Amino acid sequence: MLKPAFSVRLLGDRYDRGEVDAFVDRVVATVERRSVGPNVTVDDLRNAAFRTPLLGPGYRADEVDDFLTEAERWLPDRPAARPSGSVNGERTAPLFTPVRLREGYAPYEVDEFIDRLMATVNGLPVKRPVTVREIRHVQFTPVRLTEGYDVAEVDAFLDTAEGWLS
Template sequence: MSQGAFRTVSRLRHGYAPAEVDAFFDRARRVYEGKAEGSLTGRDVRGTAFDLVRGGYVTGAVDAALDRLEAAFASRAREEYVARHGREAWTAQLADGARTLDARLTRPDGERFAPAGRGEPAYDRADVDALCRRLVACFDHREPMSADEVRSATFGRRRGAAGYAEAPVDAFLARAVEILLGTE
């Protein structure tokens, strides 16, 4: 994408730093087109963060573009893997990945993740558990669910031991997104 590819917020609000966003998307485009050294994966895209600055790019628009970019790199990785190893090997790899989520998904509600530390922000356990039950239905009973549904999930806020620690939940859901992208 070229510079100025996203709308900006007013000078009184915060958005993503335009120079960082433009540089990242320019690099991603060059890597995707094979015109730049190095590699970029869906996981790399998902882990990308930008500074917030006054008058920056609208975060929702950039985040949506990052989601599309992640899906594009994940799709390419799937195609390359299938070309080298076959569709059955890809399916087996996805099944193995889904099994790595089982340990958490099979835990009882309220016990899937560690509680947050004293006074730390946390996710509402019931909200997280509801999403985990949907993931179980998807993986075990083939009920439809997209990576976007997991990405866009929101959870009520809690503090301390009343909720799940955010980092382990975020890491787990990132892995679930990776597996779901492999099936889309």
């Protein structure tokens, strides 16, 4: 893995170059399985924060943020999205991949709907069972810059769940 070359800017959203360089060096070492200190985890990537230089140049924040999001796929300890399946005769919902910088669905809305959906599919008591029509028309609030669920994964799961109820 090559170290990225971020654009430098004097004004606008930018991060301290020294902090970013040090963190990126750790990311690259973790991916290449070289020991230069503690390995970077997915949580480290998601919670990374860098100072904004008061005066002087810094790396473009959007480029650094995009790199950190992409780097999650390269880490050896990255949690895999759990596919939907069956446990002890009950269908299970997948664990959706969280996204931060690209558009995602509001997790609390998705979780609430999926809980009702899974209760319906598994024949458990639920105040308002989910219908095929509701699956086809459900709309979740899109979120950006805060953590959300991967849109494509949620939509694909809803297509699968619609088949379960049909």
